[in-house]
Amino acid sequence: xxxxxxxxxxxxxxxxxxxxxxxxxxxxxxxxxxxxxxxxxxxxxxxxxxxxxxxxxxxxxxxxxxxxxxxxxxxxxxxxxxxxxxxxxxxxxxxxxxxxxxxxxxxxxxxxxxxxxxxxxxxxxxxxxxxxxxxxxxxxxxxxxxxxxxxxxxxxxxxxxxxxxxxxxxxxxxxxxxxxxxxxxxxxxxxxxxxxxxxxxxxxxxxxxxxxxxxxxxxxxxxxxxxxxxxxxxxxxxxxxxxxxxxxxxxxxxxxxxxxxxxxxxxxxxxxxxxxxxxxxxxxxxxxxxxxxxxxxxxxxxxxxxxxxxxxxxxxxxxxxxxxxxxxxxxxxxxxxxxxxxxxxxxxxxxxxxxxxx
Amino acid sequence: xxxxxxxxxxxxxxxxxxxxxxxxxxxxxxxxxxxxxxxxxxxxxxxxxxxxxxxxxxxxxxxxxxxxxxxxxxxxxxxxxxxxxxxxxxxxxxxxxxxxxxxxxxxxxxxxxxxxxxxxxxxxxxxxxxxxxxxxxxxxxxxxxxxxxxxxxxxxxxxxxxxxxxxxx
Numbered sequence: 318x319x320x321x322x323x324x325x326x327x328x329x330x331x332x333x334x335x336x337x338x339x340x341x342x343x344x345x346x347x348x349x350x351x352x353x354x355x356x357x358x359x360x361x362x363x364x365x366x367x368x369x370x371x372x373x374x375x376x377x378x379x380x381x382x383x384x385x386x387x388x389x390x391x392x393x394x395x396x397x398x399x400x401x402x403x404x405x406x407x408x409x410x411x412x413x414x415x416x417x418x419x420x421x422x423x424x425x426x427x428x429x430x431x432x433x434x435x436x437x438x439x440x441x442x443x444x445x446x447x448x449x450x451x452x453x454x455x456x457x458x459x460x461x462x463x464x465x466x467x468x469x470x471x472x473x474x475x476x477x478x479x480x481x482x483x484x485x486x487x488x489x490x491x492x493x494x495x496x497x498x499x500x501x502x503x504x505x506x507x508x509x510x511x512x513x514x515x516x517x518x519x520x521x522x523x524x525x526x527x528x529x530x531x532x533x534x535x536x537x538x539x540x541x542x543x544x545x546x547x548x549x550x551x552x553x554x555x556x557x558x559x560x561x562x563x564x565x566x567x568x569x570x571x572x573x574x575x576x577x578x579x580x581x582x583x584x585x586x587x588x589x590x591x592x593x594x595x596x597x598x599x600x601x602x603x604x605x606x607x608x609x610x611x612x613x614x615x616x617x618x619x620x621x622x623x624x625x626x627x628x629x630x631x632x633x634x635x636x637x638x639x640x641x642x643x644x645x646x647x648x649x650x651x652x653x654x655x656x657x658x659x660x661x662x663x664x665x666x667x668x669x670x671x672x673x674x675x
Numbered sequence: 676x677x678x679x680x681x682x683x684x685x686x687x688x689x690x691x692x693x694x695x696x697x698x699x700x701x702x703x704x705x706x707x708x709x710x711x712x713x714x715x716x717x718x719x720x721x722x723x724x725x726x727x728x729x730x731x732x733x734x735x736x737x738x739x740x741x742x743x744x745x746x747x748x749x750x751x752x753x754x755x756x757x758x759x760x761x762x763x764x765x766x767x768x769x770x771x772x773x774x775x776x777x778x779x780x781x782x783x784x785x786x787x788x789x790x791x792x793x794x795x796x797x798x799x800x801x802x803x804x805x806x807x808x809x810x811x812x813x814x815x816x817x818x819x820x821x822x823x824x825x826x827x828x829x830x831x832x833x834x835x836x837x838x839x840x841x842x843x844x
Contacts, residue, residue: 323694365799366718366721367721367724369721369725370721370722370724370725371724372725373725373726373727374725375722375725375726377725378710378718378721378722378724378725379718382714382717382718382721383718384718385714386714400754404757404758404761407761408691408761411761411764411765413762414765414768415684418676451772459708459711460703460707463709464702466703467702468699468703471695471698471702472699474695475692475695475696475699478688478691478692478695479692482685482688482689482692483784484687485684485685485688489681489685505753511772511831512767514772514831515828515832518824518827518828519828519832521762521824521828522821522824522828525817525820525821525824526821528817529817529821532813532817533814539744540740540744542768543740544688544736544737544740547717547720547736547739547740548733549738551720551723551724551729551732551733551736552729554721554724555724555727555729555732563745573736587758591758591762591765594762594766594769595763595765597769598765598768598769620715620793626766637828
C-alpha cells in the first residue's frame with residue numbers, strides 16, 4: 318500500500334480512522350450524558366399522554382404525543398449521527414484497501430477521496446442538526462434543510478462509491494492488469510494482523526449467531542407483547558385504573574429497554590468485529606514498538622468483548638454494567654488512538670525519507 | 676487476486692451501493708411519512724381512549740404496530756445490506772489468508788455472497804404481503820451466511836501455511 322504524501326490511500330486511512338474515532342467519542346458522550354435522560358423524557362411523555370387520556374383531555378394527549386415524537390427524534394438523530402460517522406470511517410478504510418485495484422489516475426483517485434471525506438463529514442452533523450433545524454425556511458413540506466444537506470452528503474458518497482466500482486471493473490476487465498503483480502496487503506505473516514483477523518471474525522460469528530437467535534426467538538414475541546402492553550395501557554386508562562396504567566407503562570419501559578440492549582449488543586459486537594478485520598490490514602503501517610503495538614491490539618480485543626457483554630447485562634446488573642460498558646468503549650477509543658498515532662508516525666517516517674513508502 | 680476475492684469484492688461493492696441507494700431513496704420519499712404515520716397512529720389511539728372509544732383505540736394501536744414493523748424491517752434491510760457489503764469487501768481483501776484451497780475458498784465466498792444478498796432481501800420483502808416466503812428467504816440467507824462465516828473463522832484460526840496465500844488461480 319502506498320502511504321506517500323498526497324496518495325489516496327493515506328487520505329482514506331487517516332480520514333477513516335479519524336472518522337471512527339470521532340464517531341466513537343460522540344457515542345461515548347451520548348451513552349454517558351444523553352441516552353438515559355432522553356429515555357426518561359420519552360417515558361415521562363408517554364405517561365403524561367396516558368394520564369391526559371384518563372382525564373379525557375384529547376388536546377393534552379396530542380400535546381404529549383408531540384413531545385414524545387420530539388424526544389424520539391432527539392434520541393434517534395443522535396444514534397444515527399453516531400452510527401453513520403463510524404460506518405463512513407469503516408468504508409474509508411475499505412476504500413483505502415482497494416485503491417491498488419482501482420484503474421483510475423492517481424489524481425482522480427485523490428479527488429474522489431477528498432470528495433468522499435467531504436460527504437462523510439457533512440452527513441453526520443447534518444443528521445445531528447435535524448432535530449434543531451426542523452422545517453425552518455425549508456422549501457419542502459416534510460424535509461428540512463438539515464435533512465436536505467445530509468441527503469446531499471449521502472448522494473456524494475454514493476457517487477464516489479459508483480466511481481470506485483467503475484475503476485474496479487476497469488481493473489478486472491483489463492487483461493494487462495490481470496498479469497500485473499500487486500503487492501498483497503497481507504502477504505507476510507504478522508502476529509498483529511493474524512490476531513485481529515481471527516478475533517474479528519470470531520466476534521462477527523458470535524454477533525451473527527446472537528442476531529439470528531434474536532430474530533428467530535425474540536423479534537416477533539417482542540413486537541406482539543409491545544402491542545399487548547399498549548392495548549392494556551389503553552384499556553386500563555378507560556377504566557381509570559391509575560395503578561394498573563402505571564404498572565403497564567413500567568412494563569412497557571422494561572420491554573423497550575430489553576429490546577434496546579439486545580439490538581445494541583448485536584450491533585456493537587459486529588461493529589468491533591468489523592473494526593478488527595479492517596485494522597488487520599493497516600498493521601504494517603503502524604510505527605510503534607512491538608511491545609506497545611501488541612498491547613493496543615490486546616486492549617482493543619478485550620474491550621471489544623467487554624462492551625457488548627456489559628450492554629447485554631445492563632438490565633441485570635444496572636449501573637455496574639453501564640459503567641463497565643462505558644469503560645470498554647473508552648479503552649477501544651484509547652487503543653484506536655494509539656494505532657492512529659502509529660499510522661501518523663509511519664507517514665512522518667515516509668515523508669522524512671527514512672522508511673519504505675509501501 | 677484470485678476468483679474468490681474478486682467475487683467477494685465486486686459483490687460487496689454492488690451490495691453496499693444498492694444499500695446506500697435504497698437508504699437515500701427511503702430517507703427522501705418514505706421515512707418521514709412512515710415516522711409521521713407511526714406518531715399519528717399512537718396519538719390517535721390515546722385520543723380515542725380520551726373519548727372512551729376502546730375499539731377505535733385498539734385499531735389505531737394495531738396500525739401503529741404494523742407501521743413500526745414495516746419501518747424496522749426497511750431500516751434493517753438498508754443497514755444490513757451496507758454492513759454485509761462492506762464485510763464482503765474486507766473479507767475479499769483477506770481471503771488469501773484463509774487456510775483452505777482456492778476451490779474451497781470459492782465455495783465459501785459463494786455462500787457468503789448468497790447469504791449477504793438473501794438476508795436483507797428477505798427482510799425487505801417481509802414488508803410486502805408475501806406470507807412465509809420472505810421469512811424463508813431471510814432464514815436461508817442467515818443460515819448460509821453463518822455457515823460461510825463459520826468456515827472463514829475456522830480458516831483464520833487454523834495454523835497458517837504460506838502455501839495457501841501463494842496459491843493463485
